[in-house]
Amino acid sequence: MAELSVTNRKGHTAMKIRTMRYYTSEAFTSFRRNSFMSFASIATVALSLFILGVFMTMVANLDYFADNLENQVQISVYLKDGITTDQVMKVGRELKELPDVKSIEFTDKAKAMDRLKERMKDQPGILDALEGKNPLPSSYEITFTNPEAVKKTAAVVAKYPEVESSHYGQEIVEQLFSITQVIRWGGIALIIFLTFATLFIISNTIRLTVFARRREIGIMKYVGATNWFIRWPFLLEGLFLGFIGGLIADMALFQFYGFVTTEIHESLAFLPMVSMYPFMYKTGSVLLIISMIIGALGSTISLKRYMKV
Amino acid sequence: MAELSVTNRKGHTAMKIRTMRYYTSEAFTSFRRNSFMSFASIATVALSLFILGVFMTMVANLDYFADNLENQVQISVYLKDGITTDQVMKVGRELKELPDVKSIEFTDKAKAMDRLKERMKDQPGILDALEGKNPLPSSYEITFTNPEAVKKTAAVVAKYPEVESSHYGQEIVEQLFSITQVIRWGGIALIIFLTFATLFIISNTIRLTVFARRREIGIMKYVGATNWFIRWPFLLEGLFLGFIGGLIADMALFQFYGFVTTEIHESLAFLPMVSMYPFMYKTGSVLLIISMIIGALGSTISLKRYMKV
Amino acid sequence: MIYFRDVSKIYDNGSVALDHVTVHIEKGEFVFVVGASGAGKSTFIKLLSHEELPSSGTVVVNGIEVNRIAKDRVPYLRRKMGIVFQDFRLLPNKTAAENVAFAMEVIETPRKVIKERVHNVLDLVNLVGKADALPQNLSGGEQQRIAIARAIVNRPLMLIADEPTGNLDPDTSRGIMDLFTKINHMGTTVLMVTHDKQMVDMMNKRVIEIVDGRIVRDEQKGAYGDED
């Protein structure tokens, strides 16, 4: 409240409180009396922020989806035939020590065969041709905390004496990584662009409402009002306007995301979704704060040119 | 121009031309003299439409991507071992006759083995275990023009006497279909919502600019102007405003999509993208027409309440 | 030409601006309307041009019942009158000349005629030099004279002026009065609200005095008032 004191450097505290009360009541009165403009601004704020919010949740979910995909990338480490259980366990311990490894899982020959049967059930001819033999090696599957470690780790592990070979579907994984990269950067670029566009549109609208009242602002100056005396009610009005607009956007967004998550959960259960809480609380607060700031700034910055009298 | 004649039912053609010229010059003069508001409106129109355009292209591409995925769904029809070449060709002819079939491709046992080798190269143990035998059947792969025919066709084909079995990865395909369905309907809903939101925001902005000139409009009425006499310049101004805003949005969109398609082509060549032309021409024209209509309507509809004097 | 029968006007907030007014003004008359501030003079004028509608009673102008007229005929009614508004009502984004011209554009006068007549009429109010100035760059009296120029440029059937000399010095006011008299002699009915006692006394025309929304005096060849 450093600026407030400019308006009444000689005033004492009681006066300040009275003045603040005046600013507040001014803001609300003006809000009511300029109802068309208040409505127009709130509607624009609410809609723009809702759109922004929808894309924030979309990008967050794409990102989440990308993370999910990446985290499913595994290395299969095929062990040589005929090594001892001790050796197998030693390899397991060593793998666990490797950087960025999240978990390892051991698959013995029998389990590997079961998996193959599942995979090959379209073409039973093959299994028959094996005539009961099990040529499959036992293996470790490694998942990572940092998907970028996949490639390097695969190379390292392949050189272990107990290891026959290591594989991770190089091509597909690399395609996947570039897709998720594009999703991430595209999403961030989109959000940044949309945020600025939204701020611009909102502040444009608020500037127009101030423009419609430019004569009023001049008159206040002519009657001896200081800039801050004029600014405070506008600031509070803008804050309030942003608050209402943001609140409406948030409520709509909660409804929307709630609806979408339940719908997708029902029809596309396998699709991972960022769960509603606390994600929505965060997004909602961010939007609300943005809208209040832009409301307050939008209305006060645009005042400037009309106060120059 | 039926309405125009209302303003001068007694006028002859020369007068009409002169009046039209007056309206046009009025529109441009007003555009220049209200430069702040003109700028604010154009910027809002351009930005909003650009955002709308970006999402139109996004949705179009998702849809395209979904189509692409769906069209890659194939049925594998495994033929019984030991049937004659004639029988194989008969099955091929019959398959071709089926509804919604786009193409069929024959895979003989050797080719199937090559494919298996490719697929199994991570686990060479299996191939070794086959000891040179080839247990794989020959098969037909069918692709469809209408992905919905997959399920039905698979059932029909399985009953052919020459056919051992038919497969199409039922679970995955059904997941895929529900995803593409969600993408399609979600995309359409999104575009519809965004279109209305954009129209609302734009017309809100234009209404505010008209609001700022409400006194002017009243004065014109008091001096004897008819509603259409006041409306025409506003209409033309709005049209012009929408045109400029739409043009800017289009130019930005062309740049944007050009950039994105080349970028993606370079880094994610495997991703299918709707190619620039004629897609961008269509989207661009739609946006331009929308923006001109909304400019013209926005400015004239909001006039109404201020002309009631 | 103008006929008020038992006209009352009560504004939405309850102000009684006119109270059972009946009055008749013939074509070609020159009438002053006088009265205290807030008496109802401007309301009287606003009823003529359909700016306000009477709460009761009938207003007839040039044979047309103004309170019953179809909405889309209102502009044509207004074109019969030249009105000098008390608050000027100049278009803020048009120059002085364009403001005057606008009244002619509205009735689709050919461009050449407009140019000539606008020049002539600006000359009459002594403002040729300010033709290209925007209203905000004109003095109060200059704005008022532009409003007068706009009202007379179309040579209306009626000239209705609401305190047209409130912002003018006595010399300029006299010039405007001479102009109005000339226009009146050419057949135009003139109805003028004014507070200029000297002028009313000097002109010796019909005077209608309104007090609290009622006509308390209607004299041919009257004076401003008898108070002093």
Added chain:
Amino acid sequence: MIYFRDVSKIYDNGSVALDHVTVHIEKGEFVFVVGASGAGKSTFIKLLSHEELPSSGTVVVNGIEVNRIAKDRVPYLRRKMGIVFQDFRLLPNKTAAENVAFAMEVIETPRKVIKERVHNVLDLVNLVGKADALPQNLSGGEQQRIAIARAIVNRPLMLIADEPTGNLDPDTSRGIMDLFTKINHMGTTVLMVTHDKQMVDMMNKRVIEIVDGRIVRDEQKGAYGDED
């Protein structure tokens, strides 16, 4: 109190509104400024309140050089003067009472004092009944009186009025003049632009006449003019 030294004002469009004006007004004086429409009277006033800046010369008000004052001190300068603007300048979204109160809010007067003083001053201009009306619902003269009320409510050091009776009938005008005289007697310097010949003649105060931006007459106990 007010000192103009060789002040000229040429507007951006080339209009010469004031032309080497030098004048001195003492504290407590009552001064009429007269002159034809467009002579430069309003410009004279606008220079006092920093609404316009002189093109050359020095304007001193209450010991402060107005043309050199820091931007953030302008409001405090203006609070020393009560100004009745020629175009009223009422806040359109505030009622009559709120418009008057606003001038007191600005200097952070306690709410109680405001309420009382606003009522008193509305009583002085005879508009208590219109306290809650918005400007657009007031007659021209009523708006002007609200503007007057706002100018005097803070008991300013100087009262500066630009044609404050242009929209008032003679009776009401006389009432306002009495009010101004009373205020002047209480020590306030009064500077009033007017076209009301009768009033100037009657009041017998100092008269400054401006013609084409130049002071051509500055008489103690003068009359409006000698033209008639």
